[in-house]
Amino acid sequence: MIIARREFLERVRTRWFLISTIMGPIFMAAIMVLPLLLAERGGRQRSIAVVDLSTGGFAERLTADLNRSQPIVATRASADALRLGSITDSLSLLVRARALDGFLIVSDETLEDGRAEYRGTNVSSPRDMQILTRYLEESATSERLTRAGVSPEAVRRARLEMHLRTSKVTEIKGATESAEGSFMLAFAMWLILYIAIMIYGVSVMGSVVEEKTSRVIELLVSSVRPVQLLSGKILGVGAVGLFQMLIWGVSGGLLIERQKQFANLFHVTGDLASFGVPHVSLLTASLFLLYFLLGYFLYAAMFAAIASSASSEAEARQAQTPVIMLLVVPTVLMPGILNDPNSSLARVLGLVPFFSPIAMPVRWAAAPIPVSELLASIVILAATVTAIAWLAGRIYRVGILMYGKRPSLREVLRWARTG
Numbered sequence: 001m002i003i004a005r006r007e008f009l010e011r012v013r014t015r016w017f018l019i020s021t022i023m024g025p026i027f028m029a030a031i032m033v034l035p036l037l038l039a040e041r042g043g044r045q046r047s048i049a050v051v052d053l054s055t056g057g058f059a060e061r062l063t064a065d066l067n068r069s070q071p072i073v074a075t076r077a078s079a080d081a082l083r084l085g086s087i088t089d090s091l092s093l094l095v096r097a098r099a100l101d102g103f104l105i106v107s108d109e110t111l112e113d114g115r116a117e118y119r120g121t122n123v124s125s126p127r128d129m130q131i132l133t134r135y136l137e138e139s140a141t142s143e144r145l146t147r148a149g150v151s152p153e154a155v156r157r158a159r160l161e162m163h164l165r166t167s168k169v170t171e172i173k174g175a176t177e178s179a180e181g182s183f184m185l186a187f188a189m190w191l192i193l194y195i196a197i198m199i200y201g202v203s204v205m206g207s208v209v210e211e212k213t214s215r216v217i218e219l220l221v222s223s224v225r226p227v228q229l230l231s232g233k234i235l236g237v238g239a240v241g242l243f244q245m246l247i248w249g250v251s252g253g254l255l256i257e258r259q260k261q262f263a264n265l266f267h268v269t270g271d272l273a274s275f276g277v278p279h280v281s282l283l284t285a286s287l288f289l290l291y292f293l294l295g296y297f298l299y300a301a302m303f304a305a306i307a308s309s310a311s312s313e314a315e316a317r318q319a320q321t322p323v324i325m326l327l328v329v330p331t332v333l334m335p336g337i338l339n340d341p342n343s344s345l346a347r348v349l350g351l352v353p354f355f356s357p358i359a360m361p362v363r364w365a366a367a368p369i370p371v372s373e374l375l376a377s378i379v380i381l382a383a384t385v386t387a388i389a390w391l392a393g394r395i396y397r398v399g400i401l402m403y404g405k406r407p408s409l410r411e412v413l414r415w416a417r418t419g
Contacts, residue, residue, distance in 0.1 A: 003224065003232025004239065007207070011240045021244055025251035046101040046128060048120065049091055050076045053084065053107035056147075062106060062139040071131055077103075088119070095120055104132070111140055186365035190334055192245070193292060193358045198327060200241040201299040202320070204233055208307035209316045212400055226397040234300045241296060242289070249285075288361055290378070295357025298385045299323065301392035308399030330358040341367035350377050353384035 011017055050066070052059035059076055066074035079087045084105075094100040102120015110116045116136060122128045142152035211220065220229055302323050310316035330337075330349055337346045341363045349359035350373065360377045363369055 001232070001235075003229060004236035007233055007236025008239045008243075011203070011237065012243065017240070017244070021247055024244070024248040025255065028248070028252050028255055045071055045073050046122065047073045047075075047099075048101055048118075048132075049103040050074050051084070051087060051091070051103055051105045052076055052078050053080065053105065054110070055108055056111075056143070058111055058139065058143045059106055061143055062104075062136065065135050065139045065142075066132075069131065069135060071128075072135070074104075092119065101128075104136075106136075110136075111144060114140065186338060186362045189288060189361045189365050190331070190358060192248075193288075193295065193361060194327060194331055196241055196245065196292060197295050197299050197357065198324070200237050200296055201303045201323075203240075204237050204300040205303035205307040205316055205320065206313070207233055207237070208304050208396075208400070209310060209313050212308065212310075213312060226400060227393045230301075230304055230393055230396050234297060234304065237300065238293065238296050241292070245292070284365065287364055287374075291357045291361050291381075294378075294381045294385055298353065298357065298381070298388055299327070301385070301389045305392035305395040305399070308396040326354045327358070330355045330362075333359075334362065337362055338366055341369075347373065351380060353381045356381050 048066070050059055050063045059078075063074045063076040066072045077087060077091070088103070088105070091100065091103045095102060098121075100120075101122050102118055105117040105119075107116075114137075118129075118132060145152045145155060210216075224232075303320065306319045306323065307316050310319055333345065333349060336343065337349065337359060340346060346359065346363055349355045350363050350369075352359075356377050360369075360374070364374070
């Protein structure tokens with residue numbers, strides 16, 4: 001416990017701990033406010049020209065429809081095939097001079113096969129292109145209906161816009177949760193678990209390498225047993241992780257609770273709640289912390305074993321690649337878990353102990369999970385943590401006093417048998 005206390009205080013007193021702790025709430029606030037700010041600033045009117053190569057009244061209808069939309073102001077420019085080049089050159093000059101956002105070229109082919117061309121400075125804006133495409137499709141459909149003798153107004157009245165409300169059925173009877181909130185919770189769990197396990201596991205490795213390369217480890221093992229030293233490091237760094245996540249959790253709760261005042265502070269007129277801020281139950285928070293602790297102990301033990309067998313930081317960085325790849329696997333397969341949380345892939349990832357610290361909490365947040373699967377995952381993970389910690393302790397006991405060339409896998413296995 002003395003070693004754990006030292007590791008804890010040594011880290012929480014550093015400038016980087018303070019910076020990273022402050023950056024957590026700032027990052028959460030940015031996720032809540034930045035999309036609304038960008039949406040408001042990107043909502044200015046766009047001025048475009050409609051270059052009319054058609055022989056009917058389609059361009060007039062399209063220009064009128066675009067002008068009825070809030071974000072676009074359209075002007076029709078009549079043209080023909082002979083004058084098209086000079087007109088587009090003139091319009092391109094206006095676009096370069098920022099007097100025009102772009103111009104749309106329509107012809108009879110637009111009504112026949114849906115082909116049109118847009119040139120402008122805002123072609124990389126998905127919002128602008130979606131608005132332009134929607135009004136272009138609606139105007140073309142109305143024109144085709146009119147030419148076929150069908151009233152576009154009658155078709156619009158017959159069309160019914162559907163609003164599908166989605167809710168996740170939970171294990172608690174009568175309790176539901178929005179699909180958007182479930183997705184956000186699952187995504188947040190994945191991101192926090194991945195970053196936290198990676199950062200604090202690598203921190204244990206860095207501490208071991210630093211003490212070994214500076215020969216401080218030789219003085220320490222003369223006073224404490226190697227297993228006590230390793231356990232104290234893992235507990236101390238883990239306590240730092242829990243302390244930092246506690247601060248982040250309280251800050252996130254305050255941001256969600258006072259989201260209206262927070263929005264007014266940045267003069268945001270949109271509704272932050274519209275982004276589906278998830279509700280985190282006590283059971284979900286408890287499972288999250290349990291899997292974080294088990295996952296952290298598992299990977300911290302492996303990182304410590306790697307560090308004890310390395311003679312330099314460069315060697316440790318190279319040797320950590322297989323362990324990091326174990327963390328990357330559930331991250332790469334995350335879309336499959338979110339798409340179908342009860343698929344065979346998701347179930348296997350939730351039971352394999354090297355993947356379950358990330359995969360199972362995400363499954364829990366995304367969809368109901370049988371209690372038997374959850375208990376099996378926890379038991380398997382806890383048993384694996386015990387076995388890996390025992391194995392890492394034996395490797396650590398021998399490796400911290402070994403210098404020189406990098407040991408082979410056979411030598412490391414011999415340390416584990418005889419350590």
